[in-house]
Amino acid sequence: xxxLRKTDIIKIExxxxxxxxxxxxxxxxxARVLCFETLLDDIxxxxxxxxxxxxxxxxxxxKASFVMPDVHExxxxxxxxxxxxxxxxxxxxxxxxGYDINCGVRLLTxxxxxxxxxxxxxxxxxxxxxxxxxxxxxxxxxHLSAEEMNQVLTTGAEWAxxxxxxxxxxxAYIENNGKLVEADPDMISxxxxxxxxxxxxxxxxxxxxxxxxxxxxxxxxxxAKAYNLEIGQVVILIHTGSRGLGHQVATDYIRxxxxxxxxxxxxxxxxxxxxxxxxxxxxxxxxxAMCAAANYAWCNREVISAExxxxxxxxxxxxxxxxxxxxDVAHNIAKIxxxxxxxxxxxxxVHRKGATRAFxxxxxELPPKYxxxxxxxxxxxxxxxxxxxxxxxxxxxxxxxxxCCHGAGRRLSRTAxxxxxxxxxxxxxxxxxxxxxxxxSFKGIAEEAPIAYKDVNLVxxxxxxxxxxxxxxxxKPVVVIKG
DNA sequence: ATGTCC
Numbered sequence: 306x307x308x309l310r311k312t313d314i315i316k317i318e319x320x321x322x323x324x325x326x327x328x329x330x331x332x333x334x335x336a337r338v339l340c341f342e343t344l345l346d347d348i349x350x351x352x353x354x355x356x357x358x359x360x361x362x363x364x365x366x367x368k369a370s371f372v373m374p375d376v377h378e379x380x381x382x383x384x385x386x387x388x389x390x391x392x393x394x395x396x397x398x399x400x401x402x403g404y405d406i407n408c409g410v411r412l413l414t415x416x417x418x419x420x421x422x423x424x425x426x427x428x429x430x431x432x433x434x435x436x437x438x439x440x441x442x443x444x445x446x447x448h449l450s451a452e453e454m455n456q457v458l459t460t461g462a463e464w465a466x467x468x469x470x471x472x473x474x475x476x477a478y479i480e481n482n483g484k485l486v487e488a489d490p491d492m493i494s495x496x497x498x499x500x501x502x503x504x505x506x507x508x509x510x511x512x513x514x515x516x517x518x519x520x521x522x523x524x525x526x527x528x529a530k531a532y533n534l535e536i537g538q539v540v541i542l543i544h545t546g547s548r549g550l551g552h553q554v555a556t557d558y559i560r561x562x563x564x565x566x567x568x569x570x571x572x573x574x575x576x577x578x579x580x581x582x583x584x585x586x587x588x589x590x591x592x593x594a595m596c597a598a599a600n601y602a603w604c605n606r607e608v609i610s611a612e613x614x615x616x617x618x619x620x621x622x623x624x625x626x627x628x629x630x631x632x633d634v635a636h637n638i639a640k641i642x643x644x645x646x647x648x649x650x651x652x653x654x655v656h657r658k659g660a661t662r663a664f665x666x667x668x669x670e671l672p673p674k675y676x677x678x679x680x681x682x683x684x685x686x687x688x689x690x691x692x693x694x695x696x697x698x699x700x701x702x703x704x705x706x707x708x709c710c711h712g713a714g715r716r717l718s719r720t721a722x723x724x725x726x727x728x729x730x731x732x733x734x735x736x737x738x739x740x741x742x743x744x745x746s747f748k749g750i751a752e753e754a755p756i757a758y759k760d761v762n763l764v765x766x767x768x769x770x771x772x773x774x775x776x777x778x779x780x781k782p783v784v785v786i787k788g
Numbered sequence: 789a790t791g792t793c794c
Contacts, residue, residue: 380789405789442791500791511789552790637789 309354311345314338320771321704323369324358331574332361339705340374341767347716347759348376353383359574360388364582365395367646367653371705373660374767375714375759380404381577384659384715387708389644390583392652396571397588398580399562399595401656403637404555406595407602408513408546410683410711411479411633412694413610415617416626418537419519419783426517426741429620430784433515434743436616437609440788441510442549443745444503447608454498457505458490461600462633465607470506472614472630475607477672479633480662483603489593493550494557501550501601506608510749510788512712513545515613516685518692518780528696528777531678532631540780541628542692543609544685546637547602554598558591583641583654592639599638606633631694632681634661636711644706655706663697663709663774682774686761687713688742688753688787689735692780693765701773709774713761722757723748744787753787 314322317337322345324336336357340348348354353376360370360382367389376385381400390396422429438445447470449457457464462483465471476482490498508515520538523529534540547554562579565587571580581588610630618625639656646653664671665679675681680697690713701707717725728747731754735742744750769776 403789408789509789513789546789549790556790 309358311349320767324354329358332358334361334366335369336361337369337371339371339767339771341763344374344759344763344767351378353378356381356383357386359578360386362574363388363390363396363398363578363580364571365390367391367651371708373710374764375659375710375712377715379658381575382658385710386658387656387660387705389653389655389706392641392654393584394582395654396580397583397592397639397654398578398656399555399559399591400577400579401658402595402639403658404552405546405637406551406554407599407635408637409602409606409633409635410542410544410685411606411610412631412683413541413613413628414533414631415539415541415628417539417621417624419539420537421624422539425620426739426783429517429616430741430743430786432620433613433616433784433786436612437515437786438507439509439786440745443507443509445506447505448503449505454501455490457604458493458597458600459488460484461603462607465604465611470611471607475610475630478630479603480635483607483633485596485599487593488597488600490597492590492594493554493597497550497553497557500553501548504548504550505605506612507548508545508609508788509548512753513788514688515609515786516542516782517784518542518782520778521691521781522779524776524778525696528678531675532681532694532777534694534778541613542683542685543606543613545605545609547598548605550601551598554594558594561587562591595639599635603633632683634683636661642706644702653706657708659711660708661711662707663701664707665697665699665701667699682709684710684761684765685712687755687758688785689740689782690755690761691782693761693776694778694780695765695768695774696777697774698772704771704773710764710768713758713764715757716759717757719752722754723751725756726751726754740782740785742785742787749787
């Protein structure tokens with residue numbers, strides 16, 4: 306395979322780069338990279354841009370394959386990637402969604418200020434760790450019957466609300482109201498259901514976490530007001546996905562598609578890009594299964610919110626106030642959306658893998674409160690650094706099918722991070738800076754150390770400069786719960 | 789990301 310060099314990349318604007326279609330014969334569209342030049346050298350270190358070029362060969366792909374500034378290497382597709390294929394013949398590829406279907410993030414706002422909780426942080430971290438099951442393969446207190454599992458897969462976050470693990474008001478503040486109606490539980494294998502039986506309300510491991518932050522800075526007063534955000538306000542970030550169930554769905558359908566692909570005469574430059582037309586039998590089966598797994602993930606984040614609310618009440622008692630959902634966004638998902646391509650409205654399958662939907666104020670499905678502000682976009686930074694709340698814009702639709710970055714983005718592999726980081730020392734250092742971490746393993750802390758990630762400030766400044774989202778607020782962590 | 793190869 307042709308090696309990609311910096312000289313193969315054309316600078317279009319300070320924040321936008323292009324690998325032209327002429328780079329490789331099999332490209333159907335150009336490949337575009339959204340990032341400042343300072344981030345480009347890091348990005349060229351791994352195979353992520355080669356993967357981006359590979360994505361540009363997928364049948365039915367429109368406009369360009371894209372990556373956001375937090376891009377890094379993933380299974381087939383780069384993480385931080387966006388690819389849209391045109392219906393009815395365009396393909397859907399599980400590698401463009403990822404193994405953790407509907408991995409995503411939500412943010413709860415509290416009525417408390419940082420000064421009010423400062424002396425309770427250690428106690429709070431221990432109580433949250435006690436309430437929120439975390440770690441590889443960990444289960445929780447809920448054990449779903451077959452019937453309940455089907456309801457979770459069909460109704461998503463609604464199931465949590467209907468069964469005492471959620472708050473009705475939250476539903477309006479979840480992407481798609483926490484329920485994709487195309488979901489079909491019959492498309493999910495028994496093995497996947499079995500793996501999901503006891504994992505509702507658990508965060509898992511890896512980069513998943515629950516974090517308490519306070520708002521350190523506000524950049525856009527008007528949007529902050531619409532989102533009900535103030536300086537010093539305490540908020541909670543929840544980052545997790547569909548756990549073992551979603552992973553099994555990805556495994557099942559990648560295997561199925563690898564077998565089915567020859568039937569549709571599709572050839573891909575990397576077997577990890579396996580795909581079939583969405584309108585094929587296998588394509589529709591996968592899409593319905595993916596939607597069901599996404600519903601499980603939204604239900605999971607709703608149940609975890611209930612655990613957070615319990616911990617909050619236990620610690621702050623009569624001062625606890627209410628925890629309200631600002632918004633919940635998916636980072637790993639494919640959606641059928643209408644976008645304008647070359648002046649024509651087209652129905653597309655938009656794959657977002659480590660990328661967030663970031664629709665602007667024109668988006669009709671936004672809750673009324675956010676109509677003028679645009680969709681909240683929540684960007685978790687690396688552990689112990691900072692996170693951001695952004696607002697989607699009209700321009701995101703013009704540039705990259707209404708998408709934005711999803712986080713800081715890895716720059717070191719997990720193995721490399723483990724070699725470089727002394728986890729117990731890091732934990733102590735963060736504690737000295739007022740950040741309390743509760744984690745099931747030192748391994749997890751080492752892999753997620755700030756040094757393993759890009760500078761989230763640079764990532765967020767890129768998307769702000771490009772206009773695909775605008776900065777609203779910056780968050781500083783004080784408590785982190787990890788697997 | 790993930791009962792890190794049923």
